[in-house]
Amino acid sequence: MNDTNWNYSDKVKEHFFNPKNVLKISEEKYKADGVGENGSPVCGDMMKIYIKVKDNRIYDLKWKTFGCASAIGSTSMLSEMVTANDGMELEEAMKIKPDDIIKELGGLPPNKIHCSVLGDKALRAAIKDYYRNSGQADKINTDKESRVVCHCLNVTEDEIKMEVLEGVKDFDTLQKRTKVSTACGKCEPEVRELVDKYVKKFYEKDIYSGE
Amino acid sequence: MIYLDNNATTPLHPKVKEKIIDFLDDYGNPSSQHEFGRKVRQMVEDARKNIADFLNCDPDEIIFTAGGSEANNTVIKGAVSCCAFCNVSNTHIITSAIEHPSVMNTLKCLEQQNVEVTYLPVDEYGLVNPKDVQNAIKKETALITIMYANNEIGTIQPMEEITKIANENNIPIHTDAVQAIGKIPVDLKKMSVDYLSLSGHKIYGPKGIGVLFRRKGTKSLCPLISGGHQENSMRAGTENTIGIIAMGEAIKQLNLEMNSDVKKIKYLRDKLESGLKKNISNISVNGHSEKRLPNVTNISFNDIEGEAILLRLDMHGVAISTGSACSSGSLDPSHVIIALNVSAEQAHSSIRFSLGRENTEEDIDKTIIAVTETVDFLRKISAI
Numbered sequence: 001m002n003d004t005n006w007n008y009s010d011k012v013k014e015h016f017f018n019p020k021n022v023l024k025i026s027e028e029k030y031k032a033d034g035v036g037e038n039g040s041p042v043c044g045d046m047m048k049i050y051i052k053v054k055d056n057r058i059y060d061l062k063w064k065t066f067g068c069a070s071a072i073g074s075t076s077m078l079s080e081m082v083t084a085n086d087g088m089e090l091e092e093a094m095k096i097k098p099d100d101i102i103k104e105l106g107g108l109p110p111n112k113i114h115c116s117v118l119g120d121k122a123l124r125a126a127i128k129d130y131y132r133n134s135g136q137a138d139k140i141n142t143d144k145e146s147r148v149v150c151h152c153l154n155v156t157e158d159e160i161k162m163e164v165l166e167g168v169k170d171f172d173t174l175q176k177r178t179k180v181s182t183a184c185g186k187c188e189p190e191v192r193e194l195v196d197k198y199v200k201k202f203y204e205k206d207i208y209s210g211e
Numbered sequence: 212m213i214y215l216d217n218n219a220t221t222p223l224h225p226k227v228k229e230k231i232i233d234f235l236d237d238y239g240n241p242s243s244q245h246e247f248g249r250k251v252r253q254m255v256e257d258a259r260k261n262i263a264d265f266l267n268c269d270p271d272e273i274i275f276t277a278g279g280s281e282a283n284n285t286v287i288k289g290a291v292s293c294c295a296f297c298n299v300s301n302t303h304i305i306t307s308a309i310e311h312p313s314v315m316n317t318l319k320c321l322e323q324q325n326v327e328v329t330y331l332p333v334d335e336y337g338l339v340n341p342k343d344v345q346n347a348i349k350k351e352t353a354l355i356t357i358m359y360a361n362n363e364i365g366t367i368q369p370m371e372e373i374t375k376i377a378n379e380n381n382i383p384i385h386t387d388a389v390q391a392i393g394k395i396p397v398d399l400k401k402m403s404v405d406y407l408s409l410s411g412h413k414i415y416g417p418k419g420i421g422v423l424f425r426r427k428g429t430k431s432l433c434p435l436i437s438g439g440h441q442e443n444s445m446r447a448g449t450e451n452t453i454g455i456i457a458m459g460e461a462i463k464q465l466n467l468e469m470n471s472d473v474k475k476i477k478y479l480r481d482k483l484e485s486g487l488k489k490n491i492s493n494i495s496v497n498g499h500s501e502k503r504l505p506n507v508t509n510i511s512f513n514d515i516e517g518e519a520i521l522l523r524l525d526m527h528g529v530a531i532s533t534g535s536a537c538s539s540g541s542l543d544p545s546h547v548i549i550a551l552n553v554s555a556e557q558a559h560s561s562i563r564f565s566l567g568r569e570n571t572e573e574d575i576d577k578t579i580i581a582v583t584e585t586v587d588f589l590r591k592i593s594a595i
Contacts, residue, residue, distance in 0.1 A: 022592045041595055042555045043555075063594075066515065068516050069518055072519060
């Protein structure tokens, strides 16, 4: 596999060179109903998403991103997905997964996938922020919990999948980052299998096109 | 298109291209005794002499390799393997924190075989302190390897001083001079390193050819590629005759043109740097302001990410490179910029402009405009 892969799809290029729905006015002027942020400049990617909600739909979404071409392209793509057809319903928007964005983008090189993971997280944060701002905090904990694999350290399968997406390719590195299997150690064989499974899934081909 | 990535590779010098084309039908094996072989042998030896003259050394001290990485591998692996140091696990190597991957990863590999490696830190400008070299030496030290000039930021190490320390302690010293050659004078009579690596394609020659200088009288190295007696049994395999002849010509041209080319290149680099500083706020130059290669400027454009800058500049027809993680294929930004003790953000935002002999004043004017526009655009959409 080639680690430095420049095969960005036309869709990624289009959104990177002409990003849609960028916040061009100040945050104060825009007056978002909910704001969400994810990532950190230290890691090289950080995005902020601003939403406006009416009748349970996100009728407008603006964003700002510090990051590479696929981070910018995927946030732009996400903004179109969410605001198309009068806006997505909040419950539906909560369920957007990285794979959904990747599919719309026509695939991403595997080492770029973790960049697009940030957009959906930032969106969920913005929706939660909206729920809190509008007195609907009770709706926040409706996320389906992922299956817990390591019960001692409370590590879920989703977390393991995300770590692999962010570049972890072996058990030892995963353990360093998450402390998985460091207590009773019973789950270690299963965790190893999961790491292998997701490494194979995401990095087998030069382009990962989503599930 | 404006090419400002000459530290990655350079275009062929027109004279080198001509030389290659003229040579293509000379297929003789330089080891053959007949006329076909003798003719090519002579040309190979002429190329060797060009290189030796340029470096001020003996032609017998020039070993052709498949490139700079192979030259580095030969010295580092050779210094600790079978010949003089059978007991690999009891050896020690001193290097710096900002070496090229062909040195860094070769050493990482040796560490797994229990070779001890000291990675000397650099200061905020990328300089190794010769005193640190002195202090790191111990009785097991088998090699000191420090790059002459850095590929990413261009910082030039105090090699004469470091070499003197190595010589005084009787420790073999190697320098990776791949980026230094053709940009600053390198005189092997003045600086008595034992080994030095060069590459053809960084000096307007082709890819796949390099040189290892090995000073006479230094301990023999175990060859990386064993087999026939070519290159004094230091590098087996029928010679890459096209590459060798082309590299000889590239060096000959350096001998003729380097002084005037470097003057022009330095003028253009300074113009680019001051133009960008004037137009764009919140930027910082990585590396040393004087002890630096004349063709490089490495700049962090704060609050925006390197790969995004690279690809947008590519759209404008300007080719540069970045130290950001996104372009390295890993999660970490450039180890060189990080070693300068700047923030990870600054490393993600770093762009390397490396000029060459073909660049013009017009290229620089256009680049300043393109970079200013690009940075302005990306800063407007940045979340920082």
